Amino acid sequence: MKNTVRTAIQTSEYEINLDLLSTNGENFIQFKEDNITNGTTKTIALNRNNSSIEINIDNYIEGDEEKNTSIIQNKEISGNTMKKSISVKYEDSDNRVEAYVTQNYQTVTQFNDEMILNNENSIKLNDLDEEELQTLMSTVTEGVNNKLNEIQTEINMGELQQVLINAGLVKEQQNMELSGTTETEKTRYNSQFEMLKGENLDADSILNAINASQNYISNLEVVSNTELKIMLERNTNSPDIVTTLQNFIEEHKREKYNIDVEYDEQTGLARNLLLTIVVDET
Numbered sequence: 001m002k003n004t005v006r007t008a009i010q011t012s013e014y015e016i017n018l019d020l021l022s023t024n025g026e027n028f029i030q031f032k033e034d035n036i037t038n039g040t041t042k043t044i045a046l047n048r049n050n051s052s053i054e055i056n057i058d059n060y061i062e063g064d065e066e067k068n069t070s071i072i073q074n075k076e077i078s079g080n081t082m083k084k085s086i087s088v089k090y091e092d093s094d095n096r097v098e099a100y101v102t103q104n105y106q107t108v109t110q111f112n113d114e115m116i117l118n119n120e121n122s123i124k125l126n127d128l129d130e131e132e133l134q135t136l137m138s139t140v141t142e143g144v145n146n147k148l149n150e151i152q153t154e155i156n157m158g159e160l161q162q163v164l165i166n167a168g169l170v171k172e173q174q175n176m177e178l179s180g181t182t183e184t185e186k187t188r189y190n191s192q193f194e195m196l197k198g199e200n201l202d203a204d205s206i207l208n209a210i211n212a213s214q215n216y217i218s219n220l221e222v223v224s225n226t227e228l229k230i231m232l233e234r235n236t237n238s239p240d241i242v243t244t245l246q247n248f249i250e251e252h253k254r255e256k257y258n259i260d261v262e263y264d265e266q267t268g269l270a271r272n273l274l275l276t277i278v279v280d281e282t
Helices: 130-154 157-167 183-194 203-216 239-251
Strands: 003-010 014-023 026-035 040-049 052-061 067-078 081-091 096-106 198-201 217-224 227-232 257-263 270-277
Touching (some): 130 183, 130 198, 130 203, 183 203, 183 257, 183 270, 203 217, 203 270, 217 239, 227 239
Antiparallel strands (some): 003 014, 014 026, 026 040, 040 052, 052 067, 067 081, 081 096, 227 270, 257 270
8 A cells, every 4th residue: 555645835935845655564754845045955854664763854055065964763673682773873064973872682581690679689768767868879879970970981072062053953052061951851960969968967978978979079168167068060070179078077077967959040950069067056
């Protein structure tokens, strides 16, 4: 069975064509807009069948080179194995970026070193006291932050951001660092510091919190005799500041501490950790 549909709109300023082709197991949709006034052409095409999906976006401005972005996903199934690959490509007159991801899956009925969670090898968070929960969450946060830092070391985010801006996929004013994050990204970013908040925490809990957030600590400010402001900044590596803070806590091992979060008024993102020594007024 084969169906084809073409819709065309023509004016003195622009021409739009929408093509649809549907055959057994395959669908092709293409949107093309020719702007006669400014000499630009935009084409968006989607090609889908049972094993692959391909999206192509072409932008052309008269007198300039064409900009092309493509996303291709393929899936191959053979017996109890499946190979899934995704490729993303972008190219213009000054930039060319290609990224490939391949995943291999195998359906199994038995597992090596199978572990079944039960009361002996699982943790019920509700059963932990505040200090134990704080230590656990700090350990998890530290592990996640370390892995993110490794990824950011391998990828030059500044160059990637500029390529996306050139491709028209990200607007110039959209900052990919912090101020342009979505609400979901903002919540995810803030939560890693909000889980460190607490009152009457011992020195070990504070050291765990410092380790969990060390990749974001940029500076320290002494607010008063009992309060420190730990300044946070993304993609920051200030080992001297972290060491100074750790040494301070070690020297005041017997103290109890409160941790709170201070937010940036413009972005709403966690900007500072407020560390306060609990004063016994009795």
